[in-house]
């Protein structure tokens with residue numbers, strides 16, 4: 001087990017608010033490929049090729065089919081020990097916000113109370129014309145017939161509720177993430193290469209506001225030079241050990257005269 005500092009454990013045990021920035025690495029142990037690792041998601045297509053509105057309008061069936069396959073992987077996956085540990089942290093810290101770049105819904109399914117989805121959610125779909133929510137089954141049925149999935153109400157194309165290249169992030173999510181990172185006593189950056197903005201700026205921003213910042217990642221990342229502490233290991237091992245150490249520290253604190 002990689003070393004976890006006493007400072008981090010103490011700061012977490014004493015924190016009023018903890019922000020956790022997560023990326024694809026936290027879901028890797030659930031079987032969902034990351035983006036940039038060697039066996040990552042982008043081996044078949046370059047992200048720019050499919051994850052943009054022009055590609056979608058040009059070939060909706062191809063883009064809908066690619067997202068359908070990714071959604072099915074998410075539906076078959078389960079939250080892992082890392083997601084569950086972040087839920088468990090809520091028992092020891094008054095307020096925990098999870099700011100995620102992931103479009104899977106594994107933090108929600110693990111039960112985390114405050115999940116801020118910066119890049120949307122692949123399990124949701126909506127019509128590009130009337131913006132009504134569309135059931136994934138409607139997409140699946142159309143794809144089975146080799147047709148583009150269209151809205152039953154207005155016949156507009158159906159797209160996944162994710163942020164594509166060139167699109168704005170959902171303003172409400174950005175606002176909540178900005179607030180959560182600015183008031184954090186501790187920020188954990190977990191399983192992200194920290195190269196995509198604005199998410200990548202949150203660890204730096206939190207530190208500027210006085211937070212203690214630690215990253216959990218087997219490899220170096222874009223924010224490694226800017227964090228107080230790097231814990232080099234998989235989230236599914238490190239996070240449960242970290243939360244257990246915080247629980248032990250909180251109990252010791254509670255017993256003190």
Ligand code: OAD
Nearest residue numbers: 023024025028034035036101191192193196217219234235
């Ligand atoms: P990346 O694929 O860029 O980075 C995944 C990170 O997870 C790497 O730093 C790995 O070292 C790390 N990692 C792998 N296994 C891990 C494990 N078991 N525990 C902890 N860490 C592990 O994914 P993101 O940083 O999430 O945006 O990518 C950010 C954004 O880039 C994505 O949200 C996506 C993409 O463009 C959009 O689609 C808008």
